[in-house]
Amino acid sequence: MKTLSIRVDVRACFTGSVACVWRGVASIVLLLFLERAPAEPTTKPADFPLVRTPLNIKINREIPAFTPASQPKPISEIPTDAEISQLQLFAERIVPVEPTGSALESLKGLFSKKVQVSPGQDNQQVVSALRGVQNAVSPYETAPLEAFVKSQPQSRWAPAVRNELARRQFKQGWFTQAIAGWDELWDELKGRGDAGAVEVANEALSFLLDAYIGLGKADRLATLLGEQESRPGNPVIQAKIMRARQSVWLLKHKPSQNVMCGPVALYCILQDHQQPFTPIRLNDVTDDYIATGISLSQLQKYAEGYK
Numbered sequence: 224m225k226t227l228s229i230r231v232d233v234r235a236c237f238t239g240s241v242a243c244v245w246r247g248v249a250s251i252v253l254l255l256f257l258e259r260a261p262a263e264p265t266t267k268p269a270d271f272p273l274v275r276t277p278l279n280i281k282i283n284r285e286i287p288a289f290t291p292a293s294q295p296k297p298i299s300e301i302p303t304d305a306e307i308s309q310l311q312l313f314a315e316r317i318v319p320v321e322p323t324g325s326a327l328e329s330l331k332g333l334f335s336k337k338v339q340v341s342p343g344q345d346n347q348q349v350v351s352a353l354r355g356v357q358n359a360v361s362p363y364e365t366a367p368l369e370a371f372v373k374s375q376p377q378s379r380w381a382p383a384v385r386n387e388l389a390r391r392q393f394k395q396g397w398f399t400q401a402i403a404g405w406d407e408l409w410d411e412l413k414g415r416g417d418a419g420a421v422e423v424a425n426e427a428l429s430f431l432l433d434a435y436i437g438l439g440k441a442d443r444l445a446t447l448l449g450e451q452e453s454r455p456g457n458p459v460i461q462a463k464i465m466r467a468r469q470s471v472w473l474l475k476h477k478p479s480q481n482v483m484c485g486p487v488a489l490y491c492i493l494q495d496h497q498q499p500f501t502p503i504r505l506n507d508v509t510d511d512y513i514a515t516g517i518s519l520s521q522l523q524k525y526a527e528g529y530k
Contacts, residue, residue, distance in 0.1 A: 295357045301347045307380070312356050314390065315426060317383035319345075320412070320419040342379070349380045363391045382408060382423045390430065398434070405431045413450055421455065429460045432467045441474035489526055 290296070296310065308316045319342075348371075355367025368388040372381055385404055393401035405427045412424035428451060435444045444467050451464065486502070493500045 298350055298353055298357070300350065301343050302350065304342070304346065307346060307349065307353070310353060310357075312353060313387050315387075317380060317387065318419045318422050319379035320382040320423055321379060321417060322377055323415070345375075345379050348375050348378060349384075352384065363395050365391050379419075382412065382420070386423055386426055386430075389427075393430070393434070402431065402434050405434070409447075409450075413454065416455070421457075424454075425457050425460055429463055432460075432463045436467060436470045439470075439474055441471050444471050444474075 352367045352371035389401040389404035408427040412420045
C-alpha cells in the first residue's frame with residue numbers, strides 16, 4: 224500500500240509539472256504576439272484636410288466620334304493581307320494560300336511568257352469581289368464570289384473564297400455543289416503544311432464531316448478520318464472528328480437508328496399541331512432501309528394515319 228501511494232503522488236506531481244510548462248509556453252507566445260502587434264496609427268485626421276468637389280464643373284455630354292458597326296468598312300484599292308483577313312464579311316476570316324505546283328509546272332513557268340502576279344496585284348484583283356459581298360443585300364449572295372473564282376482561279380485568295388462560296392451554297396440548299404466544292408478543296412490542300420493551306424483545309428474538313436454525318440455516308444467519313452490522321456492536330460475540329468468516329472460506329476453497328484429523319488420531321492409537325500402520335504420503334508426499322516432510308520411513299524402512308 225505504501226509503494227502504491229508513492230507512485231500515485233509521483234504521477235500527480237508529473238501531471239502538475241506538465242501543466243505548469245504549458246502555461247509558461249502560452250505566456251511566452253502571448254508576450255511575443257503583443258510585442259509584434261502593429262502600433263496604433265499616430266496620424267491624426269487633421270493631417271488629411273477635407274477637399275470638396277468644385278461647384279463650377281461642366282459635364283461633357285458630347286458623343287465621341289465612332290464608326291457604327293452597321294456601316295461597312297471602306298476597302299482600299301490595294302489592301303494588305305492583314306486588311307483583307309480582318310474584314311468582317313464572312314463567317315470565318317479568309318487567308319491567302321500560296322499556289323504550288325509540280326516540278327514540271329514550275330519548270331514550265333520559267334519559260335512561260337505569263338507575267339507573275341505580285342501579292343499587291345493579287346490583292347487588288349480580289350477587291351471587286353469583296354466590295355460586291357459588302358454591298359450585297361443577302362448574306363448568302365454568291366455572284367461576286369463565283370465571278371472571282373472563275374476569273375482568278377490561280378489567286379492566293381481563291382481557295383478561301385471557294386470555301387466561303389461552298390458554305391453559302393450549302394446554307395441555301397445546294398448541297399451537292401457545296402459538298403463537291405469542299406471535296407475538291409480538301410483533295411488539293413490536305414497534304415500541304417503551310418499555314419494558309421492548313422487553315423482552309425481544316426475548315427473544309429469541318430464542313431465535310433458535318434455534311435457526311437447528316438447524309439449517313441460511313442465509308443466517306445472513314446476515308447476522311449484516315450486522311451486526317453497524318454495531318455497536324457487541331458483542337459478546333461477534334462470534337463467533330465470524335466463525333467464523326469461515333470457516327471461511323473453507329474452507322475456500321477446500329478444502322479437502323481440513322482434513317483429516322485423522315486419520321487422525326489413528321490413528329491415535329493404533329494407536335495406543332497398538338498396532335499398525339501405513336502413514335503416508330505427503332506426495332507421495327509429493318510436494315511433494308513440503310514442504303515436508301517425510309518421512302519417518301521412509306522412516310523406518306525404512315526402520315527395518312529394522322530389525317
